[in-house]
Amino acid sequence: MITVRIEPDNEVKTLEKINTTQQLLTRLNLLSTQALIIRGEELLTPDRRIGQGDELVVRKVVSLG
Amino acid sequence: MKCRRCKELAQIALPSHHTAFCRDCFERYFIRQIETGIRRQKMFTHEDRILCALSGGKDSLALMWVLSHLGYDVTGLHVDLGIEGSSPMARGQVEAFCQDHDLKLVVVETAPKGLGIPEVYKALKRPICPVCGKIKRYYFNKTALEGGYTALTTGHNLDDEVARLFANTLRWDQSYLSDQGPALPAEAGFAAKVKPLYRVTEFETAAFCFLKKIPHVKAPCPYSKGASFTSHKALWATLEEKSPGSKIAFYDGFLERGRPAFAALEPGHGTKLSPCRTCGYPTSVEWCGVCRLKRQVAGLPPEAAEAEE
Ligand code: SF4
Ligand SMILES: [Zn+2]
Ligand SMILES: [Zn+2]
Numbered sequence: 001m002i003t004v005r006i007e008p009d010n011e012v013k014t015l016e017k018i019n020t021t022q023q024l025l026t027r028l029n030l031l032s033t034q035a036l037i038i039r040g041e042e043l044l045t046p047d048r049r050i051g052q053g054d055e056l057v058v059r060k061v062v063s064l065g
Numbered sequence: 066m067k068c069r070r071c072k073e074l075a076q077i078a079l080p081s082h083h084t085a086f087c088r089d090c091f092e093r094y095f096i097r098q099i100e101t102g103i104r105r106q107k108m109f110t111h112e113d114r115i116l117c118a119l120s121g122g123k124d125s126l127a128l129m130w131v132l133s134h135l136g137y138d139v140t141g142l143h144v145d146l147g148i149e150g151s152s153p154m155a156r157g158q159v160e161a162f163c164q165d166h167d168l169k170l171v172v173v174e175t176a177p178k179g180l181g182i183p184e185v186y187k188a189l190k191r192p193i194c195p196v197c198g199k200i201k202r203y204y205f206n207k208t209a210l211e212g213g214y215t216a217l218t219t220g221h222n223l224d225d226e227v228a229r230l231f232a233n234t235l236r237w238d239q240s241y242l243s244d245q246g247p248a249l250p251a252e253a254g255f256a257a258k259v260k261p262l263y264r265v266t267e268f269e270t271a272a273f274c275f276l277k278k279i280p281h282v283k284a285p286c287p288y289s290k291g292a293s294f295t296s297h298k299a300l301w302a303t304l305e306e307k308s309p310g311s312k313i314a315f316y317d318g319f320l321e322r323g324r325p326a327f328a329a330l331e332p333g334h335g336t337k338l339s340p341c342r343t344c345g346y347p348t349s350v351e352w353c354g355v356c357r358l359k360r361q362v363a364g365l366p367p368e369a370a371e372a373e374e
Contacts, residue, residue, distance in 0.1 A: 008283040031306045032078065033268040036275055043076040043272060045066045045085060059283070061123075061271040062224075062298055 002050060004028075007059040022046040028058060035060045077272050080309040088276050095273050098264045099131050106248035108259040109216040115139040116214040116256070118205050119162075119170075121155030121282040123274045124220030126162055128262055130279060132218070133168055140169040140214070144204045146197065147174065147181030148287065155282050162279065171212070173204045179359050182288065188362040193288050196358065203355040207346055209256035221247075221260040224267045227301055227312045228294035230319055243327035246320055253338040254347045264313065343368065 004024070005012050018024050021037050021044045028035075037044045038057040050056065066075040068087035075085035086094055102108070109115060117132060119125045119141045132139045143159045146152050156172065163170040175181055180200055186193045209217045226247065233241040247263035262270065274281055304311050340346065341353035348354070352368045360367060 008285060031302050032080070033266065033305065034302055036268070036271055038275065043275060045075050045078040047066050047078075059271065059275070061267045062295065 001052065002054045002056060004056045004058050007057060019049060019051055020046065021048045021050060024050065024056070024058070030058070030060070034062065076276070077269075079269070081266070081305065081313065083309070091272065092276065095127075095265060095269060096131055096134065098269075099128075099261050100135065102247065102261050102264045103259075106246070106259070106263075108218075108248050108261060109137070109257065111137060113138065113215045114213065115216045115218055116142050116171075116205070116209045116212065117218045118201075118220070119143045119159045120220065121158040122220065123279070123281045124222050124225075124262055124267065124270045126159075126220075126279050126281050127270045127273045127277075128218060128220045129162070129168065130166070130277065132261070133166065139218075140171060140212075142205065142208050143170065143172045144201050145172060145174040145176075146200075147176030148183060151282075151284065151286050154284070158280060158282050162281075171208060173208060175200060175204070179363055180355070185358070185362050186288070188364070197288070199354055200358070203346065203353070206255055207344075210254060210346075214256050215251065217256045217258050219258070219260055220262055220270075222262045222265055222267050222270055223312055223316065224298055224301070225294070226260065226263050227316050228297040230316060231297050231301065232294060239327055239330060242319075242323060243331040244324070246324060263316070266312070 001014055001016055002018055002024070003012065003014050006028070015024070015027060018027060022032070024037065025032055025035070025046065032046050036057075036059040038059060039050070039054060044050065044056075066078055066085045067073065068075045068090050069084045070090040070093075071087060073087040076088055077091045078085040115132060115137055117125065117129045117139050119129060121143070129139065129141055141159065141163050143156055145156050160170065160172075162168075176184070182193060182197055182200075185196060185200070189196060205217055205219070208214075230245075233245070247260040249258040251257040273279075301312060336349040338347040338349055341348045341356055342351050343356040344353060346353040346355070357367060
């Protein structure tokens with residue numbers, strides 16, 4: 001299970017059965033260049049493994065106005 | 066994924082460039098893209114006095130950081146739009162950034178001039194973003210003009226430029242397609258207008274701000290439902306994912322081949338500009354758009370009516 005906070009809405013979700021950043025993006029219906037996937041101080045590329053207990057920030061990047 | 070340059074673990078994958086970078090190599094890449102844009106489009110030199118419009122968002126703050134890092138003579142400009150909740154946050158972010166990095170900043174408040182966005186919205190009851198854009202451009206240009214700045218930079222990135230170009234292509238807007246681009250020369254008393262981020266995407270500016278620990282506004286403006294181009298951006302994200310490199314190819318192709326073709330069709334710049342009778346801002350009519358807007362918001366009759374009396 002992983003926990004993600006989605007910015008800018010600040011919505012928090014817990015998700016099961018996610019093993020890579022790409023799977024997380026797909027689950028959230030995002031393309032790889034539409035959001036930063038942040039774990040602590042680092043950015044995760046789509047091939048990175050994530051899982052058990054990870055707390056991530058999904059920062060959507062589209063600028064509005 | 067490994068960094069293409071140093072083979073460390075990559076933090077940023079850039080499918081458009083068939084590459085991936087670690088933190089340090091990405092910073093180097095990002096700054097180089099901006100330097101390349103400045104050089105190719107002959108935007109400005111180290112002799113210029115540059116005014117950098119700062120909204121408090123990731124793009125403009127990343128731009129200001131890079132320009133000062135490259136040793137340009139740059140001053141920030143923030144236009145405080147008087148929007149409850151969002152404007153104080155944006156302004157606070159900009160002020161903190163400039164203070165932390167020891168950068169010069171000019172702040173212009175629109176509310177005391179009768180042009181706070183909530184009041185304008187109430188008075189006009191039509192989509193506010195185009196009007197807000199006009200007010201911001203007015204204060205960008207006016208501040209540049211009065212302060213003797215020779216170049217005005219904004220944080221428009223490749224996604225913004227592609228979305229705008231796409232919208233204008235869908236309409237075959239000949240006048241836009243003949244003379245728009247990332248570098249418009251100084252003209253009729255206006256400073257040169259340049260967009261040094263036109264080669265980097267909003268994903269890249271967001272990554273840059275994260276890696277350089279530049280705090281920025283993330284919440285959208287409360288009026289942004291009317292913001293243009295969001296659906297075009299989504300379309301382009303899909304296209305780019307399927308065929309990486311499409312965005313920059315579309316935009317570069319326009320600059321190299323599209324624009325010259327449209328420019329050949331346009332009969333030169335017809336409209337002559339003269340100073341606004343109230344504020345001195347260059348305009349093609351007697352009173353500039355913002356002076357007319359001010360009176361409208363204040364519920365006064367147009368200037369022309371009064372002048373005739
Ligand atoms: S979203 Fe619209 S109203 Fe808000 S700052 Fe941008 S242009 Fe102005
Ligand atoms: Zn590297
Ligand atoms: Zn005027």
